[in-house]
Amino acid sequence: MTKPDDLMTNAWKQQIGVALRLVETLTEESRKLREFQLTSAVEAHASAVATREALEKAADAQDLWRIQSEWWSASMNRSLEYWREAYEGMMRAQVSLARCLAVPAGAAKSGALPTSNAALLEMMGDAYKRWLETTSEIYAARAGTAAAEARKAA
Secondary structure, eight states: OOOHHHHHHHHHHHHHHHHHHHHHHHHHHHHHHHHHHHHHHHHHHHHHHHHHHHHHHOOSHHHHHHHHHHHHHHHHHHHHHHHHHHHHHHHHHHHHHHHHHSOOHHHHHHTOOOHHHHHHHHHHHHHHHHHHHHHHHHHHHHHHHHHHHHHHHO
């Protein structure tokens, strides 16, 4: 027979374990993001230096136009890649955090869902729904504004 003290101790250990997994996950994902940002910053600096050197060697307006266009295009592509990778990294971090809060298999089968985890997961779900609704409204408003401006211009 299990004593009440044993149940409390096990529950307490489980809560501390979840907290430690959350800290470990946040630390690891933050480290990965920092490494990615540092790599991107070094690449951006190298690109700026190379572009500056090319500008110094430019002979005419056509060279300047070509250098500027190439730099702008490459910078735009790198920027899009950067934000895509940053977004994917943040999504991986959120998935990892959600896994830390997931209900253990035994608890799910027995129907014993820890209230703190259930409440937190419900709050996260509600926040994502509100975020998705707001984002959809913003994009719809921007699309409508762009269409109205196009009609005015025509």
